[in-house]
Amino acid sequence: MKRSAIIETDHLTKHYGTTVAVDELTFSIQEGEIFGFLGPNGSGKTTTLLMLLGLTEATSGTAQVAGFNPTKEAIKVKRIVGYIPENIGFYDDMNGKENLQFIARLNNIPDTVSAPKITDALERVGLKDDAAKKVAAFSRGMRQRLAIAELLIKEPTIAFLDEPTLGLDPEGTTLIIDYIQSLSKDNHMTILLSSHDLTQVQRIADRIGIMIHGRLIAEGPLEKLAHEKLGVEDREISLDEVYMKYFQEVSG
């Protein structure tokens, strides 16, 4: 199947004062794929996501999201991109249902259309019984699942997930990763997933990008990266190994 690039950047750069957060990033993401975005904290992953969403202006370089310029056509980009920020916040004094309804209204979805969608989405992420609870009482895992439900309401063509498994227990992590995989498979979303959970990323990602110190130092399917770095072809490879190798190379 021939796929076309839905996200493209060209020498995208962001400076904060003298520090370079993102350094001449050039990469593309194909329609329908799951792109695993890896890198240590502070390597510029979040900044890249914010630039692609038009929440932060690039210092130089350009980006295109589904043919739109995120800086100039921010609203158009935000209409088709769903973003789950790291440590996503909810309105604690509203319940899960109300939080989702607010998102639906912000996206111009009439209440009559959103109501059945909200019920479905809550059921799909296993929060049906907790829908009337105030979000303040939600556990971390429940909040992340509510965030996934938000995507199911908005139904974007592209989803940016910034560390969606941060601080979750292993079962919770597996669950979230499964949901993300189903977003890609069942809802046909293109997914840009940043995470530190290498085993889980390896499980679902079609391609991997490794970002260190604001630079994308490697990009491609895991097999390709493994071949480049470790020179192995056939044996069982783990992303951990590949990642550490890249990391040591840059840091050491």
Add this chain to the structure above:
Amino acid sequence: MTGIRAIIRKELADHFSSYRFIILFALIAMVSLITTYMVGMGLREELSGLAKPKFVYLMLFTSTGPLFSLVQFVAFFGPLIGLILGFDAINRERSSGTLSKLASQPIYRDAIINGKFLSGVITITIMLLSILLVVSGLGLTLIGVVPGVEEVWRMMIYLVISIVYVALWLGISILFSILFRGIATSALATLAMWIFFSFFVSMGASVVANAMVPLDQTTRGDPERLMKHLKVRRMVSLISPMQLYNDSTGIIIDPTRKTTRSLVLMGPIERLSSARFERPLMLSQSIYVVIPHLISLIAITVICFGVSYAVFMKQEIRSI
């Protein structure tokens, strides 16, 4: 447009269900009712046996009674309504991580500020209108005089000016909630602002006036000098929105006042000053007198907004 409607809707629900609003509303309602009751009883006593003077109904709001008049109460306490409704508008969203979510939805960023401001204004309007109506009802039963058409008009204009005035403080507090990341910091800053304009500006005005046009034993009798002194004091005190509000509502609600300048009871000016009590001003003329004040109030609100936009549009929105 839809984005802003969704935000207004949510904010209104938040306001009306928050303890903060309920406490504030209860407090204001209580004080207004007590004040009106006392003023009304006083008026009834004073006016019994007299022919009905003009504008009795308005006197309900301007008479001071044993404590203070309702107009004074709103002038002093009104800012607090605006400040309490807005001091954490943006920074609470920021600290709870909802701001980045909000900003990543397909709405313009100014819709966030506008939505919050408009929902605040709606809340203020409902609050002031309902209190005014309840107070009017109580006052009417107490003094038993039906307000004339002009009095009703004057009340409505008074209400509009009051809403603009409280909205101004709401604008200031929203600006502070953008400028300061800490909720406590912005709460303190707005309170400091309020105290500064309520107490220190009037004090500062007399200090400046004394320094520029000193009045001592020898010059005290000089009317021209006294006028000059008062003029300086007035000019300085006009930097406070509170002064602007006091002056403009004073004129609107008290038809016998013809100028916002203060009384001077001496020499030839005394005659002029007391002449103002002789015949009430027409409504249109009263409005004419306060237009500059009203424009200043609106201008300050607009400036607050301009700064809010400029800062908020440039601010980085991160989930941290």
